[in-house]
Amino acid sequence: MSHVSSHSPHRQSPLRTVQVLGGGSAVSSAHVRSLASGLVARGVRVTVCAPGETDGVYDFTGVGAQHIHVPRSSDPASVATLRNACADADLVHAHGLHAGFRATLALGGRRTPLVVTWHTRSYAEGARAHLLRLLERRVAKAAAVVLGTSSELVDRARSRGARDARLAAVALPALRRNDADEDTDRPRSKARAELGATDRPLLMAVGSLDRHRGYDTLLDAAREWRGLDPAPLLVIVGEGPLRGVLQRRIEDEELPVRLVGRRDDVSELIAAADLALLPGGPEARSVLAQEALHARVPLVAAAVGSVPELVGDAAELVPCGDSAALAGAVVRLLAHPDLCEELKDRGARQAATWPTEDETVAQVLSVYDELTQVRPLT
Template sequence: MSATQAAPSADRPVRGPGPRILVVEGALRDNGGLRVSHDLARRWQAAGARVRVLVLETVAPTVPLLQPDPGLDVRFASRKVRRFRTAVVPVVVGALRHARRADVVVSGSEIGYNLLVGWAAARVTRTPFVVLVQNSLPRAVADWTPAALRPLLSAVHRRVDAAVCVSPGLVEEVRRTGLPADRIHTAAIGIDVEATLQRVRDAGGPVRSASGRTRLVAAGRLAEQKGFDVLLDAVARVVAAGRDVELVLVGAGPLREVLARQVAELGLGERVELAGHVADPQPLLAGADLFVLSSRYEGNGSLVLLEALAHGVPVVATDCPTGPRYVLRDGEVGDLVPVEDPQALADAVLRHLDDPEPLRRKARLGPARARDFDQGPAAEEVARVLRSVRRRGRRG
């Protein structure tokens, strides 16, 4: 086990006088959804809850991993580096043991083995079960869930005690699973704005382009969802129009080699940097001339979009389901373009290069808008939902 995944002592007590909350995660692969649930857990504990995080799968540190808060009680279902499928029995037994000691079980995401195992353990132990829905449900299921498991996943979503959606646009998708409306809640889950800004100050300020070119920045997992192939096509069109731009693309993921080939084929080798995983991308974001979100779908518009707004950076985003239009107030705080349309994306960038002032005016509204999604109030709202299901008990 890597230092990143070091588990606390088994003798360590769960501190705090409040409710016992068990948060179930699939693994500690660093991503926006995991950072959200981890921060919620940290805030619940600070408010007096007794929080335990159960991680089902231990993975080798060859991928970017989240460093858990040292104050959180993080347990691993398996201490060996192995996939979930090779450790089903100890994982399930461990989940049952931890669920028996909890007042409520929370799945940190709407898909994955953590949802299935968490729900099963909660049902057997008659513990209320809550799921955080952080992405477009049908798209996430289609992209990340084996076909054989999709009916089971849908059945679980119909039976949870509560679903907490990170944006209003997700509510209808959850309702279509068959979950009663009174079990569906929303919370404007986002970022810790002050901590985001402080990281830039701690780093000595924003990191700006050293080439003199207009710098575009995009960030996220290098996966189909994020639409970076469309973004690269758009950048090629901007360059072909004679504009002196560069793109820094922050993130790791399964499509890195595919995107690297696309960069070469488009002749963008000197214009695009595939920066990989960056431990703290905030200085890069703060120093961008333009932030671009090219996603095919999102949950709340993506944490990195909120981070760019917090820094007051001009934004162009795809009008994808379900969050960017909501976050950008129908285009009041940043420009929206159609999904899967590289020419529209390129045109938006070109308009900004021709006259940057309109987007800069919108960007001045960004920090206040980011604070609408500050994680503190969101954590309190989700805690209220957890208290309500705890009082009612499991409803089946």
């Protein structure tokens, strides 16, 4: 695939981009690594500004990008570090609202084009909701282009005053998935044995343990299906502020649920499950939903946000917050393998419609080209 910018009429040197990571969620960090890899392969110079530990996990330097340690903070020292990193950039691309805000501060009045990708919807209540709106407005207006990973986020950016908001093509980067490996039963049975689900159905949920993920609804549903024989085991992967509260509920109500904390083998765990469950969540493009459909694991999901747009008819969708509907869907699918097979086939078809990593890089590059070529010579 040719890359226009590196030989555009008014630039002799390669396009220089700075990628700014904010909260460093797994979704945005994996996306930036994938993007950096694809851009470097096309002759673009890439600098990733992110906390040092993020590079340790995602190895931006390993794909040919330069990494500069910038703390996850908007204090003057961090902003100054970011400003220096952006000094010779042709374009700055921030990932997430807070990264967008820091990039806005760092660029000040410079004419360097700013692209901001909104990966997730932020939540706040009371006075913080007002501050969040102000932050979204500031970032949306500062960006030359806002890329939203769902129609909902694109609409939100427009409502906050974005001059140009577009739907982003965002691929799920390959996470240790080996589609050519036909001997999948051995790792699957090993994962199930480790989790304690060799002779019972295994249900999998993934996401940080916070209030917007629908875990109360999930535990209410687990109370309803624990009467099955054998009772399905629900495994929740993730860490967060609700861990103590959820663990107490699990113990007090004797629910067949295990909290296993953060894991680096999420793809393998999802592939080992009988069903994947998504009771809620702020991500525009849920990693769990994408992993489940790629791995041919039937998905039961709350019809909330952009989930219906992402999965189409390839998941069992239930009303958000309705534990009876969630439990009913789980019980029905476990009792009817034919319905599960149908969902697996639909899932494979739906996953085939999602953008590839190559298409994601191509779309981003076309935005970069557009913004850097229309800029007048200085």
